[in-house]
Each structure stands twice: as C-alpha cells, then as structure tokens.
Amino acid sequence: MKTVIIGGGAAGTGAAGGAKAANPQNEVVVYTSFEDIAYSPCGIPFVHGKEIDSFQRLFLAAKEDYVRAGIDIHYSTTVTGIDLNAKTIQVTGEGTVTWDRLVIATGFEYADPGVPGGDLDGLYYVKDIRAAEQWDKRLDDVKRAVVVEASPLGVEMITALAHRGIETHVVDPNPWTLGDTADPDIVAPVEKDWTDMGVQLHFNTKLEAFLGTGSVTGVRTSGGDLPADLVVVATHKRPNNTLAAAAGIKLGSTGGIIVGNDMATYVAGVWAAGDCIEVVHGVSQVPLQGLTGSHAYAQGKVAGFNAGGGRKVYSPVYVPWGMLAANQMIGGVSFGETLAVSLGIPHIMGVANGISRARYYPGVQPVRVKLLGEPNSHKLIGAQMVGGEGIKERADFLAVCVRRGITLEDLATMENVYSPAIGALNEPIALAAQNALENVGRG
C-alpha cells in the first residue's frame, strides 16, 4: 500500500514515521517544497540571536537516515493539485503521482498583513532554514528593525534582534505582548526586560504600510512612521490549505481542515495533520489551529499510523505552551484570565508569587502562577505563569490536570519536593490553588 504525504515539516515527518511503524512494508513517499527535511525551524530565532552558533545544529536527522528507514523523500518539489477521485496528485516535473492513502501536512503561512508594500525586499518571514542562513548574513548590517506583532515568533525575534545589538521596534495592534493568549501581568516582566534592552514597544498601533521603493526603508503605522532596514513579519499563522480547498476537502471555521480524532478528513483515504488542520480545545470545545511543532509531530504520527493501516486516536488538546521571552520563561495551559473573560467562560481564580528554589540558594528565581478553576466543581480549566525556571514542566503538569479533571483542592494540598538547590518549601502552584480557594471562601 502506497502512502503519499504532502509536506516535510513536523507533521509530515511524523506521518512518514507513523506509516512505517504501522507496517514496515508500506511504501511511503513524502513531497516537500524545501531542500531539507527534519530540521527544527523553531531554532532559527536563537541562531539569529547567537545563542546557537550554527544553523547546521538545527538538523535533527540526516537525509540518509530517511533512506535507511525506507522513506522516499522528494525534495524541492511542488504539489500543484490533488484529485480525490483518481487518487492522484500533480507534482511539478513528475506529473501525475498515484496514492492509496494520502496525508496532507501542508503546514501554515503567515497571515497577509494586507497593507501596501508587501512585495518590497527586506520583509523577513521566518520559516525556511536556507533563507534564514541568508537573512542571518544581512542582519550584520541592519541598524534598525521593526517586528510586526509580538506573536510567539515575534517574541523570539524581538529578543534575538535585541541580543544582536539591533535597535528593535515592535508594532502590534494589541495592548500587550501575546495579546491573543497571555494576560498582561504575565508578560509585564518580559516587556520590562525588553525596555531595559532598548527595545521600543508600539502597542495599540496598527501597521498601515511597508515604506520604500525596491527595498523596505520603514513602516507606516497608526502612530507614525518608523524607519527600518529590515521588517520581520510575525503575523499569526494561517493554515496553508489552497490545495485542500481546491480539491474539495472540508475546512472548518478557522480555515483548518476538519479531522476526526483519528486525523482522518471527511474524504475516505485522506488524513491530515499539523498546522493545516483544526483540533478541538478540550475545555471550551472551540476549534483551534496553528499550535506547536510538538502538536504537529504527534498529530502526524497518528495520521500516518492510521493511514498506514493502524489505529490510533488523538485526544482533544489543552495546549500547554511556554517559551523563553527576553529573560523570562512564560507559559500556560488552555487559557488565561483575559481569554476566559473575553469568551465569557465562568471561572474562579488564584494567583501566587512564589520562588523556584530555597530563598537563599543561588539561582533562585521568581515563579508567578495564575490558576483558573470552574466555579462549581473547582476543576482546573486554565493557567498562566511567568518565572525564571521550571515553567515548561509546570505547564505540562497542569495540562494533564486540566485534561483529567484535577481540582484546585487537589493542587492546594499537593505534596512538593523541598530541597534547597532545586525546590522551595512552598510550591507556587499549591500557593495559587490555595489563594483561589481563599478567594471563594473555601481556603
């Protein structure tokens, strides 16, 4: 049985491995528009910021590893059409290619900012590692840069450019960083760090045009013009579904392909995974799109395994997230206060400012935790955090808690490791849960 996968990102490579895992006899062919496979695009901002010394280090596996695994990858190829009835795709230079099973993993594209000047040179959409290598050389000569939107990628690029000594301006229509996801108190320490690093923040500010002729020389905003040698366009991620839509595959309200918990589309024999699909949020039941590489990889594995004749299920998501932002780690699960209020989700809340180690131990860092609970059951429904260490592990933990209905009472009475070098007497999660219960008179 021949499984064809369109896309060589995290979802596509996950699907390729999944299809082979289901049955090593499966023929697996991947079409990718890139020259490479199995590298970590998430690492690109950190090479620009000089935390990582070479793009070469971002490669996860060599091309030969895929050859050895019996996965046939067609690099630098463009798929121009899908025919669901004939069970074929059209590939530039190869013509008509047949499949028994198809996995669509076409990923994302950045939302078009929709302003004049979008064709100027000097607009950097961070995505492809080969392009990033070229952009990295240009960064040496950049004096002033604008980052359009303090999105997750924007946050990493702002920090990278500032580390690089470039005068960096942020233009964002929201009132604060990660305005779609994060609460203002969570990102406040990040914004303070950036200000200390010389970054200039222009929030509540709309992008109106890219300025220049040939090359970009600045941006026009609702707050005035800003000169710039380079503009990083970090608008939000949209599903890249031109092919799927043209083939008649059903898309949801987010523009992502609708799939079942087996990652199957509404069309028999066709699966999809990664940034081109939408998945259901476990608490709000709202469809979500554009999650992380970890989600894409896990979805790809399920899609590929099922396409290859296996049977696996992908669960609803609770979306633990986290990142390094300036000198802070920020993160959370599900949603925070801002989103809960704007979606009208009833909740109770607790906050604690704790620490990561014994107060006297070197390297001790603040850890601020906000927990949201369902008002009647007190089940955890969301969390946000900012601190100096342990944010990713706590976000993973709290995502399992939300998924499995763990209550604020459970967290308020949780045991915790106390050992001066690695943990404080009081775990900040427990303190935040205790605070939430006190706030409703149940502490």
Added chain:
Amino acid sequence: MKTVIIGGGAAGTGAAGGAKAANPQNEVVVYTSFEDIAYSPCGIPFVHGKEIDSFQRLFLAAKEDYVRAGIDIHYSTTVTGIDLNAKTIQVTGEGTVTWDRLVIATGFEYADPGVPGGDLDGLYYVKDIRAAEQWDKRLDDVKRAVVVEASPLGVEMITALAHRGIETHVVDPNPWTLGDTADPDIVAPVEKDWTDMGVQLHFNTKLEAFLGTGSVTGVRTSGGDLPADLVVVATHKRPNNTLAAAAGIKLGSTGGIIVGNDMATYVAGVWAAGDCIEVVHGVSQVPLQGLTGSHAYAQGKVAGFNAGGGRKVYSPVYVPWGMLAANQMIGGVSFGETLAVSLGIPHIMGVANGISRARYYPGVQPVRVKLLGEPNSHKLIGAQMVGGEGIKERADFLAVCVRRGITLEDLATMENVYSPAIGALNEPIALAAQNALENVGRG
C-alpha cells in the same frame, strides 16, 4: 484557649502559625531546645560546600516576626515530661506549665550507629545551625573525612566536603547510594560524578567502630580501617519520641506517633506532626516516617489549625522527593523498581532517556525517567528520575498523578511544551510511559 507546642522546627513553627490561623485569639506557646527558630537546617550542607556564603542567610524570619504574630517562643528550653491527665508539661527552669491543647513536634534524631567510640570528638551530626557554624570553622583544617551512609543528608554532605577540597570517603552497608530508596541506574551518574571529584566509595561496607582517643582519628569498617579527621554521621532519621513514649502516647511500627488524618493522636487534646509521627503511604498503605521539611511544615499547619479549634485534613502521602546530588538532580515519587521488587508490589515499568531542552540549545541536559504502573489498571504507582534540570517539577507532577490515579496511557499521550530554550520535542515522562505500554504490548 492555650496551645502548647513542643518543638521549634518545621512542624512546630507550622503548628504555631496554624493555631493562630484557626483563631487569632488563641494563646500559642512554643518550647524549643534551640537558640533560634525558623531557619532552614536543609541549607546547612550547602554552606559547608560554599554554595551559600553565610549561615545567616538560612534564617527565614526574625524572632520579632513571631513576637508580632503573638506567638510566644521559649528558646533554649528543655521539656522533660508530659502529663496527659493533668494537661501539663515539665520545663527545666520553668517548672510545671499547663496547656489546653498540646502539639508534639519533637522531630528526629539520627539512628545510633551502635558501634564503639560514639563519644569521641569529631563526630558530626548535622542538625543545629549554631553547631554547624562551629563545625564549618573546623572544616578548614580537615584533610580527610568519612561520611557514614549515603543517606539523603549523606549525599549532600559528601558533595559539600568534596567541593571543599576534602578527601572524602563514604562508608555504607548498602550496595549503592540511597540504597533504601533509589534504584542503582538512577544514582549511577551521581556516583560517577563523585568518583570524578575524587570521592572514594566504600559500599557493601559496615561501620564497626569509631577509632581514636579523645578525638576521632578514623573508622574501622568491614573492609578495613580508614583514617579521618572528621566523621559525618548521616545514619537514618529516627523519631525523637522519648517524651511521648514516657507519657503513654501510642507509637506505631516505625517508632513514630500514630495520628489520624487530622494529625490528632489517640489522646484527646494532643496532636503531633513532623518527623516524630508516622503517616500512611497512599499506594502501599505502609506507615512512613522521617519525610521532608515540606511534609513536616504541612503536617504542622494541619495539627496546629485543628488544635486551635479548626478542622483540616492531611492526605495520605505519595512522597515526591528530589535533591541535588553531585552534579545531578535525582528524584522520584512513591517508590522505585528496587523497593517495589523488595516489597513484592506487582508492577509494569517503562524507562526513557530524554533531554530537557532542544538537543541543540545551550544548557540541554539528559533526563532519565522510570515509571512504574499497576499491572491491570496501568495507574502510575511510582517513579524515579535523574537529570540536569526539571526533576523537582516532574516529581511534584507525578506525585499528583499517583494520588489521582492518572494512568500510563494518560502520560503516554500527554501534550508537552516544545520550545527550544525550555523544552524538548518529546517529554521524557511521555516517552517512559510509551515505553511501559510497549513493554506490555499495549504501545
């Protein structure tokens, strides 16, 4: 109502705060044999190791804070007897003192090694901060030291002495470090670090005598004599229950006071908390004694709150633990493979060697996770870990999982934060859970 608390450690101070929290009108009196209160004895090894620059930093609160809180602390006092019928205690220098409610928080003492020479000078039992300050000065002149038992305190002292440049020998009857708790594969990296630091490990070796006249000059062991200027006696912690036993308060099989989930003893009006009690292990139902300062403090709060007229419950324990050991963080929950085998607890198991950040990000560290599940339900029942970061947070997480019946399937499909600087594509806990399910053909 007058609440008297015997003991000024973590349990005693927790109880004092708890009694005041239950009702600010409560009269609260604490008797402690030490000159100080509210310092962190857990920090002592790290001052000896020079990670922390002064004993002064270990104090958590000033004596005036307790005065302001209305808690009456009698320092450097010795309680010599408890009369349960008369509701009094005998205090040296104060005579007979009455109470309405009593909280016993008399802590632990190190198990007597039971060998000749126990009265020599130069045997260091780490406990009191004032004594530690004196010992610290002596350490400057110590060339060779022996640590008796690689217990939790022993582990920290071995590392501290080695950091201090002292030739350090470890004598332990067990075959490996933390032989009562930890699995050999978990502590192997710790033992390798110590060996690299010049520490000499004498496992499977019994202490037979402290040698010397007046001052210790070495130890006699089943493997021969070892010269030493100083011996750290880090035998296991025993409940310090001479007073309670003499008063007729019921002790359990561990020697710890038996309490209910409200921390009440079998005697009306008397509560107990901390290292002098025993509590039930949530999985094995075995009584445990000698847990951590965090446990003692939490138990103390419950005991004091209930003694003060409130009503709180302390849950069975699942004992997340963790510590810095040489250059590793080690930790776990409940029990590991060794203890499960020796207690005859049926289990399935999975292991994974993961990483803490993206493989290419500076500071990435190995994280080894072992998970034990109940064979039928696949509920998590234990875990052990060793790695470079995030061990305490994972131990806290897994303790909640054990307590709330989270399964290996839940963990195998958990979402995780993937962001190069703070988390790897695959969470080691998820990988270990997947491995456990593969091992039983359910992967």
